[in-house]
Amino acid sequence: MRYFKSVTDIGDLNEAVREAMQVKKNRFAYKELGRDKTLLMIFFNSSLRTRLSTQKAAMNLGMNVIVLDVNQGAWKLETERGVVMDGDKPEHLLEAIPVMGCYCDVIGVRSFARFESKRDDYEEKIFNQFVKYSGRPVFAMETATVHPLQSFADLITIEEYKTKPRPKVVLTWAPHPKALPQAVPNSFAQWMLATDYDFVITHPHGYELSQEFTAGATIEYDQDKALAGADFVYAKNWSAFEDPNYGKVLTTDRNWTITAEKMALTNDARFMHCLPVRRNMIVSDDVIESPRSIVIPEAANREISAQVVLKRILEDLQ
Ligand code: AN0
Ligand code: CP
Numbered sequence: 001m002r003y004f005k006s007v008t009d010i011g012d013l014n015e016a017v018r019e020a021m022q023v024k025k026n027r028f029a030y031k032e033l034g035r036d037k038t039l040l041m042i043f044f045n046s047s048l049r050t051r052l053s054t055q056k057a058a059m060n061l062g063m064n065v066i067v068l069d070v071n072q073g074a075w076k077l078e079t080e081r082g083v084v085m086d087g088d089k090p091e092h093l094l095e096a097i098p099v100m101g102c103y104c105d106v107i108g109v110r111s112f113a114r115f116e117s118k119r120d121d122y123e124e125k126i127f128n129q130f131v132k133y134s135g136r137p138v139f140a141m142e143t144a145t146v147h148p149l150q151s152f153a154d155l156i157t158i159e160e161y162k163t164k165p166r167p168k169v170v171l172t173w174a175p176h177p178k179a180l181p182q183a184v185p186n187s188f189a190q191w192m193l194a195t196d197y198d199f200v201i202t203h204p205h206g207y208e209l210s211q212e213f214t215a216g217a218t219i220e221y222d223q224d225k226a227l228a229g230a231d232f233v234y235a236k237n238w239s240a241f242e243d244p245n246y247g248k249v250l251t252t253d254r255n256w257t258i259t260a261e262k263m264a265l266t267n268d269a270r271f272m273h274c275l276p277v278r279r280n281m282i283v284s285d286d287v288i289e290s291p292r293s294i295v296i297p298e299a300a301n302r303e304i305s306a307q308v309v310l311k312r313i314l315e316d317l318q
Contacts, residue, residue: 002137003131010309023308031060032062034310037064037314039066039104039108040104041141042100045111054302054310079092107138108140109130110141112142112143144181154272156304168232171185171192171200173236174257174282175254175257176278180239182241189213193214201218201226206242207250227269236282
């Protein structure tokens with residue numbers, strides 16, 4: 001594997017999950033694979049889980065790791081070509097990327113949607129420049145439109161906790177005070193649609209996601225109806241995708257918060273969220289603390305999804 005961004009990059013999902021379970025059983029079995037190889041992780045945005053789990057996964061594989069927080073100590077980067085650089089940005093991404101490529105063998109990039117231009121976000125302008133100009137394998141650590149390391153960890157977690165072959169999985173929008181990207185729900189929909197689960201998305205009107213990721217999904221605007229009989233409830237906030245509201249918060253209606261009353265509509269569902277989560281906006285304290293909540297094992301599986309992805313990239317570097 002040279003690039004990891006879409007579900008299609010990982011190939012057969014059953015095979016990927018099998019490999020994940022094998023890695024999880026013995027995560028130090030491939031320590032030689034990454035010897036003398038360097039991972040560079042580049043963060044344009046904050047992170048707790050992605051930073052720690054991906055670094056841990058790389059160390060499990062024997063890799064060296066360099067982390068760059070672009071907004072803390074690096075030169076501010078211009079991303080537009082043709083700009084007269086007389087402002088506050090001393091360096092251009094078009095030099096920075098090939099330079100970064102000189103110091104490493106593999107690059108992970110976190111660069112969220114900026115909500116300045118829907119076109120730039122959905123064309124993955126930043127991530128694609130890393131692909132084009134770094135000369136290295138590149139993987140997504142949440143780009144403008146997707147977060148595949150999260151979705152892969154989510155899939156592994158559902159496979160571990162499901163009690164029937166074809167569980168009902170419900171992705172529900174939930175309220176949040178600030179505009180968040182669509183990357184997590186986009187990817188989650190893409191990965192769930194690649195399985196044979198019973199997959200339903202529920203959100204208020206105006207929060208429709210891109211068809212690029214949700215085509216074929218069941219959309220139910222009544223959250224209570226969607227939750228009926230659910231085996232997994234996957235909560236997440238996102239901002240509007242459709243024009244003219246791209247990147248906007250249309251409502252913070254707390255009737256969409258996942259509470260014990262909402263969970264009572266389900267088939268004793270497991271509660272999932274990628275984290276970080278705002279309690280009592282997205283989910284009530286009692287639900288996230290309940291024994292049905294699997295947010296911590298879900299986060300733990302981020303190490304595993306990252307390790308499978310890095311392992312496959314390293315195997316193809318040999
Ligand atoms: C980010 C988001 O919603 O995309 C990262 C989630 C993994 N969340 C926040 O910015 C709070
Ligand atoms: N879930 C996730 O990606 O968390 P971080 O933003 O903390 O990396």
